[in-house]
Amino acid sequence: MQIAHHPSVRRLRLVSLALVDSHGHVTQFSGSIANMTPKRRLKHLLNDDRGDVPGWVLITLMTAALVLLIWALAGPALSEIFQNAIDKVSGI
Numbered sequence: 001m002q003i004a005h006h007p008s009v010r011r012l013r014l015v016s017l018a019l020v021d022s023h024g025h026v027t028q029f030s031g032s033i034a035n036m037t038p039k040r041r042l043k044h045l046l047n048d049d050r051g052d053v054p055g056w057v058l059i060t061l062m063t064a065a066l067v068l069l070i071w072a073l074a075g076p077a078l079s080e081i082f083q084n085a086i087d088k089v090s091g092i
Contacts, residue, residue, distance in 0.1 A: 036044065
């Protein structure tokens with residue numbers, strides 16, 4: 001028996017395309033990846049809109065908070081460095 005035809009390998013291919021709900025339960029299969037054409041695989045990946053919106057919102061908020069924190073701590077020093085550079089260039 002070749003490894004490509006082994007039942008567990010086929011099962012792994014199917015599980016990789018399974019749609020999983022929020023509890024981790026498999027809800028449906030979209031077919032074997034071996035049977036999909038490259039164009040269909042790309043379309044399947046691009047149409048997958050099960051994104052993690054709350055996760056991205058959290059990342060965006062944490063990034064904004066870090067920018068504000070760094071700006072609050074380093075703002076005066078950066079302003080002074082910028083002003084010194086402008087003064088040297090303008091000859092004042």
